[in-house]
Amino acid sequence: MSQSAELPSQDELNYVTSCALPTPWAQFTLHAFVEKATGKEHLAMVLGEIGDGAPVLARVHSECLTGDVLFSQRCDCGAQLEGALKKIAEEGRGVLLYLRQEGRGIGLVNKIRAYRLQEAGADTVQANEQLGFKPDQRTYGLVKPMLEQFNVKSLRLMTNNPRKINAMTNLGVEVAERVPLLVNRNAFNQYYLDTKAAKLGHMMTPLMPAPVEDGAL
Numbered sequence: 139m140s141q142s143a144e145l146p147s148q149d150e151l152n153y154v155t156s157c158a159l160p161t162p163w164a165q166f167t168l169h170a171f172v173e174k175a176t177g178k179e180h181l182a183m184v185l186g187e188i189g190d191g192a193p194v195l196a197r198v199h200s201e202c203l204t205g206d207v208l209f210s211q212r213c214d215c216g217a218q219l220e221g222a223l224k225k226i227a228e229e230g231r232g233v234l235l236y237l238r239q240e241g242r243g244i245g246l247v248n249k250i251r252a253y254r255l256q257e258a259g260a261d262t263v264q265a266n267e268q269l270g271f272k273p274d275q276r277t278y279g280l281v282k283p284m285l286e287q288f289n290v291k292s293l294r295l296m297t298n299n300p301r302k303i304n305a306m307t308n309l310g311v312e313v314a315e316r317v318p319l320l321v322n323r324n325a326f327n328q329y330y331l332d333t334k335a336a337k338l339g340h341m342m343t344p345l346m347p348a349p350v351e352d353g354a355l
């Protein structure tokens with residue numbers, strides 16, 4: 139996505155269709171969008187009446203195929219995805235946007251390259267930089283037109299990432315409340331989570347300054 143994608147515009151996105159999506163926790167409605175510039179297919183999972191003006195429990199989730207689908211313990215993405223859907227189901231109302239910006243925007247193959255550099259000693263930020271990328275290449279401009287589709291203007295946003303909250307505010311999407319989403323800290327991802335807290339500003343307490351031991355991954 140270009141910088142101009144930060145500007146809210148329905149012109150960037152086609153709303154296509156929807157279907158029922160039963161999950162272990164609730165039956166959501168799955169909505170499909172196509173980004174005009176890239177052809178990328180973005181998704182929204184909706185539960186309950188979200189267009190009534192009251193702040194909506196929401197997760198803006200960036201694709202992580204390894205964590206969301208392949209059960210990777212290197213990160214917290216899969217557990218955050220499940221945790222967010224469970225919370226929405228418990229309340230009976232909410233939305234999860236699934237944005238196709240894998241690997242903080244560098245793509246799946248490059249993320250695997252970055253993981254290999256991390257096995258050689260780089261942290262998650264250094265690995266991106268060694269590959270010539272910014273630590274986080276993501277943009278959130280599509281969130282605005284996706285939410286407009288459902289008449290949602292205010293979020294109770296499940297995130298630990300202050301830059302995501304700022305991005306929403308800059309788009310004109312109100313974050314009425316931040317809901318922490320601290321799940322699945324484990325031996326394989328504690329250094330990654332601590333690096334996110336120390337270098338990317340994520341709101342979680344760094345506990346382990348030392349890197350993962352050789353051979354742990």
Ligand SMILES: Nc1nc2c(ncn2[C@@H]2O[C@H](COP(=O)(O)OP(=O)(O)OP(=O)(O)O)[C@@H](O)[C@H]2O)c(=O)[nH]1
Pocket residue numbers: 198199200201202203213214215218239240241242243244249252253262266296297298299302319334340
């Ligand atoms: N480049 C890169 N991307 C990663 C790495 N680990 C996870 N990701 C990607 O990071 C994205 C998730 O970002 P996070 O920083 O974990 O979380 P966040 O979405 O910014 O913040 P939260 O809302 O608190 O979850 C997904 O797109 C993952 O594929 C990594 O080591 N390198």
Ligand SMILES: [Zn+2]
Pocket residue numbers: 202204205206213214215216
């Ligand atoms: Zn992940």
